[in-house]
Amino acid sequence: MRRVIGHDHFGHYHGTPFDRIVLAHDERHLRRKVLTLQQGEQILVDLPEPVLFGHGDVLVLEDGSLAEIIAAEEALYEVLPRSRQHLTELAWHLGNRHLPAQLEETRILILKDHVIKAMLEGLGARVSEIMAPFQPLRGAYHSGHGHDDHSHGSHHHHD
Template sequence: MQHVHSYRPAGEISDPPIDTVTLPHDLRHLRRKLLHLSNGDMVMLDLKEAVLFHDGDRLVLDNGETVEVKAAAEKLFEVRARDTLHLIELAWHLGNRHLPAQIEDDRIVILRDHVIRSMLQGLGATVLDVEEPFQPARGAYHSHSSHDHGHAAHDHAGHDHSGHDHSGHDHAHHKHD
């Protein structure tokens, strides 16, 4: 079985990969895991630190060949707004709930959640069911190689946490007086 100890970001390698591994967004944050490739083979990923992989990133095998990470199609909501300002307002409401979001020029894509759908429709958004790869923004506290979510000078009294899910990631808050 081949092992993976390094990776290259999407676009850095032009040679074709020997295979692919397809994963949804919540399973692309990895450090050590047995991965099942599309051809049925398996490789052992064993990195020094956890990495948030994006579509097109390459896993480098011990023999120098690469495997391409593919973002799996997921059941999502496509959020459309009346205009640019409305889209910014909708993004603010989603960000206030710390929801993973893929933000584009004319839409926001989020995971399906009927409570959030109702909130968005109440705010005047058009919300459509879509199924496509999900590539949420990493955020200001995220890098390609880590998943730190610390908030400096962050006062929780200042914003709403209804519908707020902290599962799946570290969320250290430091209040400075």
């Protein structure tokens, strides 16, 4: 089984991935795990620190080949505010509950939760069910086993 010994972020790698793997948001925080790529090959992710992967990031195998990570379509709520100010207020209410949320210019995406849906509707938001990739922001309190998610050892990236 081939091993993954590194990674690179979307837009920073050179080369063409030989295969891809589709992972949901809660499957993209990896350190050591066997994954099955779309074409069936199993690979061992074996990184020194946990890494949070985003859509379009790549796993670098020991032979230098690349496997691309694709964010899976997930059942989400799309939260539409009345205004930018309203979006800020809705984001505050969600953050106050430590809920994973993908904040965008005109909407917020969250995991389906009927209690939260009712709260948001009570606050005047329009909430609808959609299928989409989910890339929640990581909070200041979320880290992998006490490690900073931004320390990747010898890995370099340009944020």
